[in-house]
Amino acid sequence: MNETRSEQAFRSGFAALIGRPNVGKSTLLNALIGQKVAIMSSRPQTTRNRIRGVLTTEAAQVIFIDTPGIHEPRHRLGKYMVEAAVSTLREVDVVLLVVDAERPATREDHLVFERLAGLRTPVLLVINKVDLVPKPQLLEVIDRLRTVHPFRHIIPVSAKDGTQLDTLKRLLVAELPEGPKYYPDDMVTDHPERFIIAEYIREKVLHLTREEVPHSVMVDIEQLERREDSNVLYVHAVIYTERESQKAILIGKRGAMLKQIGQLARQELEALFGTRVYLELWVKVKKDWRNQPGMLHRWGFDEP
Numbered sequence: 001m002n003e004t005r006s007e008q009a010f011r012s013g014f015a016a017l018i019g020r021p022n023v024g025k026s027t028l029l030n031a032l033i034g035q036k037v038a039i040m041s042s043r044p045q046t047t048r049n050r051i052r053g054v055l056t057t058e059a060a061q062v063i064f065i066d067t068p069g070i071h072e073p074r075h076r077l078g079k080y081m082v083e084a085a086v087s088t089l090r091e092v093d094v095v096l097l098v099v100d101a102e103r104p105a106t107r108e109d110h111l112v113f114e115r116l117a118g119l120r121t122p123v124l125l126v127i128n129k130v131d132l133v134p135k136p137q138l139l140e141v142i143d144r145l146r147t148v149h150p151f152r153h154i155i156p157v158s159a160k161d162g163t164q165l166d167t168l169k170r171l172l173v174a175e176l177p178e179g180p181k182y183y184p185d186d187m188v189t190d191h192p193e194r195f196i197i198a199e200y201i202r203e204k205v206l207h208l209t210r211e212e213v214p215h216s217v218m219v220d221i222e223q224l225e226r227r228e229d230s231n232v233l234y235v236h237a238v239i240y241t242e243r244e245s246q247k248a249i250l251i252g253k254r255g256a257m258l259k260q261i262g263q264l265a266r267q268e269l270e271a272l273f274g275t276r277v278y279l280e281l282w283v284k285v286k287k288d289w290r291n292q293p294g295m296l297h298r299w300g301f302d303e304p
């Protein structure tokens with residue numbers, strides 16, 4: 001249709017939506033996503049990092065995730081869980097911090113601000129509910145919050161009447177890397193857990209093997225079963241490589257590397273889902289998987 005548009009690279013990635021209760025996160029998300037609001041998790045109560053929604057435009061896809069531990073005081077949640085929540089902020093592409101223009105720096109807000117210390121992920125500060133405050137007051141708020149963190153942008157919006165939402169979308173998408181469309185446009189429900197688990201395992205692979213194993217690694221979750229009675233999430237995953245030599249590295253001496261990958265991934269997944277995780281990992285060679293459309297579809301990478 002439009003030539004210049006089709007030449008532009010598609011962007012995709014994860015955005016963490018954070019902010020104390022009642023600042024308008026849900027309203028904002030609904031306003032950004034509009035009719036396509038897609039609450040992805042069928043069992044929100046069992047998943048800690050739930051996907052709240054997916055914004056798909058012609059040029060980009062933003063997957064918004066929730067990080068519940070971020071808003072909780074340390075004593076209620078325990079150090080480990082807070083750290084798990086904060087580590088999510090390091091893993092996403094962009095953080096959207098929402099505050100309320102009328103009450104922008106309560107004690108609860110500061111709790112959230114504290115979690116940003118030292119964070120390298122770009123943070124967009126969204127000052128919501130600007131329809132409720134006069135402009136001079138808004139300028140004061142911006143001045144005050146400017147010093148809280150080196151925000152990438154400060155964007156005053158009103159989720160309620162739509163003020164500045166297009167600007168916010170544009171700035172948000174600009175922070176995302178080029179990438180595939182992870183979810184079909186009309187996806188309403190799925191098990192995003194599959195995708196998240198695969199990404200966690202893949203991250204451990206890349207981290208532990210450094211340059212020895214290139215990015216051609218793919219993780220496929222073959223089986224995902226929640227054993228309600230025992231509160232265990234059972235995961236059977238296969239790490240695909242393109243060469244035998246990579247497979248050998250991934251398995252390591254007497255399986256030591258694979259064991260380490262599994263242990264680290266399991267610990268993080270347990271923190272993420274708040275349940276025990278039984279993780280079974282296999283390594284298989286699948287030559288040239290990247291050129292097999294069937295494989296790509298299986299992993300949800302549909303052509304944009």
Ligand SMILES: Nc1nc2c(ncn2[C@@H]2O[C@H](COP(=O)(O)OP(=O)(O)OP(=O)(O)O)[C@@H](O)[C@H]2O)c(=O)[nH]1
Nearest residue numbers: 020021022023024025026027128129132158159160
């Ligand atoms: N005036 C005004 N009200 C808003 C705006 N955005 C949200 N609200 C109101 O603020 C209240 C809280 O909004 P929510 O979207 O539920 O807030 P939340 O941050 O998702 O809250 P939790 O789910 O508790 O974390 C609701 O009554 C909204 O109608 C806005 O831009 N302007």
